[in-house]
Every structure is written in structure tokens, then in C-alpha cells.
Amino acid sequence: MQMITDFRAASPAIRLYSGEFALDSIGAEVSRLKAKRAFIICGRTVATRTPLAALVRDRLGEAFAGQFDRMGKDSPFPDIVAACAAAREAKADLLIAIGGGSVIQATRVVAVLLAEAGDVMKMITQYPDDGPAISPKLMAPKLPIINICTVATSATHRGGSAVKNEALDHRMEFFDPKTRPQAVYWDHRALATAPLSMAMESGFSVFCRSLVNLGATRLNPLVEGNRRQAFALADRALPRLLAAPGDPIPRVELCAAAWLQNRDSDDGGSMFDKHWVQRVVYAFATALFIRCPQVSQGHANAALTAAVLRELGPRDPEVTCEMAIALGALEATAGTAARDEAHLRAAEAFEARATALGMPIRLSQLPVSREALPLIVQDSLKNFNADPKREFAGEQGRLLEVIDAAW
Numbered sequence: 001m002q003m004i005t006d007f008r009a010a011s012p013a014i015r016l017y018s019g020e021f022a023l024d025s026i027g028a029e030v031s032r033l034k035a036k037r038a039f040i041i042c043g044r045t046v047a048t049r050t051p052l053a054a055l056v057r058d059r060l061g062e063a064f065a066g067q068f069d070r071m072g073k074d075s076p077f078p079d080i081v082a083a084c085a086a087a088r089e090a091k092a093d094l095l096i097a098i099g100g101g102s103v104i105q106a107t108r109v110v111a112v113l114l115a116e117a118g119d120v121m122k123m124i125t126q127y128p129d130d131g132p133a134i135s136p137k138l139m140a141p142k143l144p145i146i147n148i149c150t151v152a153t154s155a156t157h158r159g160g161s162a163v164k165n166e167a168l169d170h171r172m173e174f175f176d177p178k179t180r181p182q183a184v185y186w187d188h189r190a191l192a193t194a195p196l197s198m199a200m201e202s203g204f205s206v207f208c209r210s211l212v213n214l215g216a217t218r219l220n221p222l223v224e225g226n227r228r229q230a231f232a233l234a235d236r237a238l239p240r241l242l243a244a245p246g247d248p249i250p251r252v253e254l255c256a257a258a259w260l261q262n263r264d265s266d267d268g269g270s271m272f273d274k275h276w277v278q279r280v281v282y283a284f285a286t287a288l289f290i291r292c293p294q295v296s297q298g299h300a301n302a303a304l305t306a307a308v309l310r311e312l313g314p315r316d317p318e319v320t321c322e323m324a325i326a327l328g329a330l331e332a333t334a335g336t337a338a339r340d341e342a343h344l345r346a347a348e349a350f351e352a353r354a355t356a357l358g359m360p361i362r363l364s365q366l367p368v369s370r371e372a373l374p375l376i377v378q379d380s381l382k383n384f385n386a387d388p389k390r391e392f393a394g395e396q397g398r399l400l401e402v403i404d405a406a407w
Contacts, residue, residue: 007220007268012177014157016259018186018252023148026059029183030094033144037065039092041083041107042099044069046150050193052098056148066090071099074290075106075163077172084113097181098148098190100202101155101297107145108161108179109172115140125173125384133384138176145181151194151202152254154209157181157262160385164290170382171290186255188248196245201298203241203254204359207234208301209261211350212278214326215319222267226260231326233257238357274386275316277323281308283386284403287379292368302359303366306347307406313343320346327353363407373403 017025030038038060040053047053047069057064068083087095087110097107116123116138126134147156155161159177194202210231219227234257237250244250285300313320320343324330327349330342338345351361360366363373377399381392392399 002218003224004218004220007222009220009222009267012157012180012266014181015183016186017183018255020188020248022185022187023055023059023190026056026096026146026148026185027061027063029146030060030063033094033146033182035094035144036063037090037092038063038094038096038146039065039087039090040067040069040096040098041071041087041110042067042069042097042103043071043073046098046103046193052148052150052190052193055189056096056098065092071103071106073102073293075102075109075161077163077165080106080109080113080163083107084110088114092143094144094146096146096148098150100149100151100194100198101153104147104149104153104155105161105163107147108159108176109163109174111142111145111179112138112161112174112176115142120172123174125175127170127382127390132389133382133387135173135175135384138174138178142176142178145179146183146185147181148185148187148190149255150190151199152206152251152258153202154206154258154261156255156258157184162286170379171286173384184259186252188252191248191251191255192246194251196241198296199241199245199251199254200238200357200359201296203234203238203251204298204354204357205301206230206254206258206261207238207353208281208298208305210234210257211323211326212275212281212305213261213264214322215275215278215316216269216322220268223264223269226263226267226269230257230260233260235353242357275319276312277305277308277316277319279386280312280380280399280402281305283380283383283392284308284376284406286383286386287376288363288366288368291372291376291379292366294367299360299366302354303361303363304403304406306351306354306361308402309343309347309350311402311405313346317342324349363403370407373407374400377403 160175162171237253241250288300324342324346329345329349
């Protein structure tokens with residue numbers, strides 16, 4: 001690894017509340033933000049099968065202005081439009097997202113639609129045929145947002161949002177740093193509302209990302225600390241969560257791992273300096289769980305990572321060595337022969353981790369047909385975070401081979 005000391009770091013203002021009764025402070029937080037009409041956005045399960053939304057309404061008191069509780073999985077755009085209309089009618093001056101990544105991302109887009117005028121299709125990332133992707137600048141001020149997490153998610157305090165639109169062949173991607181939350185809550189009661197399966201699947205996505213992030217070979221000391229601690233937290237939290245589903249500590253640790261992952265770019269990490277394994281797993285997994293709603297993001301990552309490591313790991317040998325070392329499959333002082341097979345060792349160790357946690361390790365273990373694989377590759381060609389320079393377009397044949405190997 002090459003340590004770099006030339007970098008820029010920023011620390012956006014945000015308050016984090018964690019603990020058994022963290023949500024009891026939300027009324028004071030809303031007052032601090034000078035808001036008087038707080039509008040809740042959540043899904044049906046949170047609203048009807050848990051006491052969480054009612055708890056938040058109670059703590060808001062007179063500041064509660066309304067609620068939209070029909071946000072679907074993967075942030076469907078029609079649901080976002082409906083939530084936006086409800087928030088506008090309620091004269092909301094603050095948005096509260098209660099849930100996981102789908103609700104949190106959707107709430108950011110609601111803030112965008114409430115503030116920006118014009119054609120929404122011109123607000124999203126553009127994919128010109130003859131050049132790199134372009135993310136438009138959205139300049140209007142946005143309503144403040146508070147996120148209440150029910151699971152660990154990398155969406156927690158980012159400025160980008162990708163939502164599902166059945167009318168398009170790719171997700172609608174919005175980016176606006178002004179939609180980052182003013183406050184985030186990891187309340188034990190909120191985190192306890194997620195069933196074990198959901199907590200495990202979302203946590204495994206955090207683990208997968210923390211693993212591939214270790215592969216960067218040029219890090220500044222802040223980013224290195226974030227990435228190593230994120231992996232350590234996720235790696236130890238998942239087995240403990242499986243063994244003791246009622247223990248809040250591993251759920252909070254997974255939230256902390258996701259938080260550190262998000263802090264990466266703020267601390268000088270490059271958003272686009274990603275290796276092939278990381279980029280392809282992310283693109284394939286995103287396309288898979290969007291095209292096949294019955295597949296979770298965690299299961300998609302679990303089923304793809306080992307195969308992509310085996311197929312594309314040799315493109316970035318230093319990267320796969322770091323991953324194998326983190327998984328305990330390679331000694332840091334190993335010789336050339338062992339390092340040459342680091343991608344194979346890392347893949348085997350990853351499969352062992354996934355199997356022990358009850359996760360799938362092949363696409364054939366998921367409710368997805370083999371005939372859908374070429375469509376997943378096509379969908380992957382329009383993923384700004386994975387492929388901002390449009391390199392995948394020239395690799396379609398190889399990508400088809402890789403996803404077939406994952407079957």
C-alpha cells in the first residue's frame with residue numbers, strides 16, 4: 001500500500017444520536033433546525049407493523065405535520081412523486097426518513113422535487129452516447145432531512161440517490177450534497193424493528209463493501225483508518241448478530257461501519273478510483289436487485305463477489321492481496337507464488353464467511369433465471385458510481401462471461 005499525504009478533507013455538519021433512547025431528543029433536534037412542520041416518510045411495514053412511526057409522532061408533538069407511509073422497496077419513482085405531493089400539501093419544512101436505504105434515498109429525492117423546477121429528466125445523471133456520464137448541478141436550497149435508521153445502510157448520510165423507474169432502462173440517479181441529513185439516529189428501538197433476515201442482509205452488504213474497499217492501494221491516513229475500522233466492525237458484528245438477534249450492539253456496529261464507509265470521500269478518498277472487482281460487483285448487484293425485486297441487495301452481493309474475484313481479481317493483483325490478507329487467507333509476508341493466487345484464496349475465504357452466515361454464494365441459489373443474466377449486464381452499463389467513464393461498454397463480452405461464472 002502506498003500512503004499519500006496530499007489530500008483534501010471536509011467535515012459536513014451533521015449530528016449523530018445513538019443509544020437506547022436516542023429518539024427521545026428528536027423534538028429538540030427539530031426545534032434546533034427551526035422547523036415547525038416535520039413530515040415523516042416511511043414504508044408500510046414501519047407504519048403498520050411496528051410502533052416506531054407512532055413513537056416519532058409522539059416525540060414530535062405539535063411539530064408533526066403529516067406522514068407518507070407507502071414508500072416501496074428500491075424507492076419507486078411513482079411513490080416518490082406521491083410522497084412529494086403529500087409533503088407539499090402538508091407545507092412541510094423538514095423531512096424525516098424512517099427506514100433503510102430505500103426510504104432514505106427516496107426522501108432525498110423528495111427534497112429535490114420539492115425545491116427544483118423544470119423537467120425531472122434533466123435533473124438526473126445523463127449518459128451521452130459519445131462521452132462520460134454527467135451529473136447535473138441542482139442549485140435550489142433543500143429542506144433539512146433527519147434520517148432514522150432501522151438497518152445499517154451506506155445511504156445514511158450521502159448526497160446521491162438512485163431510484164427505480166419502470167419506464168427507464170436504468171435507475172434515476174440524483175446527486176445534491178444539500179440533501180445530506182442534518183441529523184441521523186441509531187436508536188436501539190428503531191434498529192430492533194428490523195427482522196433478523198433484513199438486518200443480516202443489509203449488514204452483509206456493508207461487509208461486502210468494506211471488504212472491497214480495502215483493496216485500494218493509494219490511501220491517506222484518514223481513509224485507511226475508516227476502511228480498516230469499517231471492515232473490523234462489520235466482520236465481527238455479523239456473527240454476533242446471527243447468534244444474538246436481540247442484542248443492539250452488533251446492529252449499531254454495522255451502522256457505524258456504514259457511517260465510516262460514507263465518510264470515505266469526505267476524508268479525501270476518491271469516489272472513482274475503484275478497482276474492477278469492486279465496480280463490477282456493485283454494478284451487477286444493483287442491476288440484479290432492481291430487475292428482480294425478490295432479491296435483496298445483501299443476497300446479490302453475496303452471490304456475486306466470489307465469482308467476480310476469481311474472474312477479475314488478476315486485473316488488480318495488489319487489490320486482491322489486500323482482500324485476502326483481511327480475510328485471513330494470505331500472510332502479509334507471503335511470497336510471489338502465494339500472492340499470485342490471492343484472488344482464489346480471497347474468493348474461497350469469502351464463500352466460507354458467507355456460508356457460515358447463511359448467505360448464498362451462487363446466482364443459481366437466488367430467484368433469478370439464467371436468461372436474465374444478459375439483461376443484468378445491459379443494465380450495468382448505466383451505473384454512474386460503477387462506471388463514470390463508460391468503460392463497461394467495451395467489456396460487454398467479458399462481463400457476460402463473468403456473470404455466467406457467477407451462476
